[in-house]
Amino acid sequence: xxxxxxxxxLAMFILALRVIWATALQLLSAFKHVAQTFHHYRAQRLxxxxxxxxxxxxxxxxxxxxxxxSVRQEIQSRNRETNRELERLELQYQAKQKTIKLYExxxxxxxxxxxxxKIKPMTVAVEIAPKPRRRTKKAIGPAMVDDKSAKTxxxxxxxxxxLKGNANGLPINQQARH
Numbered sequence: 001x002x003x004x005x006x007x008x009x010l011a012m013f014i015l016a017l018r019v020i021w022a023t024a025l026q027l028l029s030a031f032k033h034v035a036q037t038f039h040h041y042r043a044q045r046l047x048x049x050x051x052x053x054x055x056x057x058x059x060x061x062x063x064x065x066x067x068x069x070s071v072r073q074e075i076q077s078r079n080r081e082t083n084r085e086l087e088r089l090e091l092q093y094q095a096k097q098k099t100i101k102l103y104e105x106x107x108x109x110x111x112x113x114x115x116x117x118k119i120k121p122m123t124v125a126v127e128i129a130p131k132p133r134r135r136t137k138k139a140i141g142p143a144m145v146d147d148k149s150a151k152t153x154x155x156x157x158x159x160x161x162x163l164k165g166n167a168n169g170l171p172i173n174q175q176a177r178h
Contacts, residue, residue: 105163112156119152 102163105159109156109159109163112152112159116152116156
């Protein structure tokens with residue numbers, strides 16, 4: 001029992017020494033840091049009171065023309081880079097504008113198709129039921145509604161052809177109107 005008690009006391013003594021040693025090292029590093037900070041502050045205060053440093057004159061005269069040329073070239077190269085960036089952004093803007101116009105044309109086509117679908121059921125509903133065939137020269141049916149639906153269908157067809165870029169597919173008299 002005394003042996004175990006002795007080992008516990010020895011372990012506690014060793015731990016206490018390690019804690020004291022670590023604390024002493026931390027205090028030493030803190031003192032070093034404070035000393036460096038104080039030295040740095042003192043050097044700054046002394047530097048304020050000194051005379052300004054004058055650089056010695058170079059043996060060769062400066063070539064101001066060469067320096068100005070290099071600065072001019074650097075400015076021009078920077079300007080070219082910004083111009084390239086501006087051109088790239090302008091191209092992106094134009095592409096987005098064309099995409100927006102295509103979407104608007106698609107929306108217009110969808111509206112025209114919806115109107116066409118509204119008109120088509122009216123033409124079917126207005127038509128007269130077929131009667132026995134007689135020898136007549138005119139077909140019986142609503143002339144005004146058919147004319148309007150044909151006109152709308154023709155407009156939708158023309159718009160689709162124009163968007164596809166097939167302007168040659170239109171008859172000559174319709175190409176002149178566009």
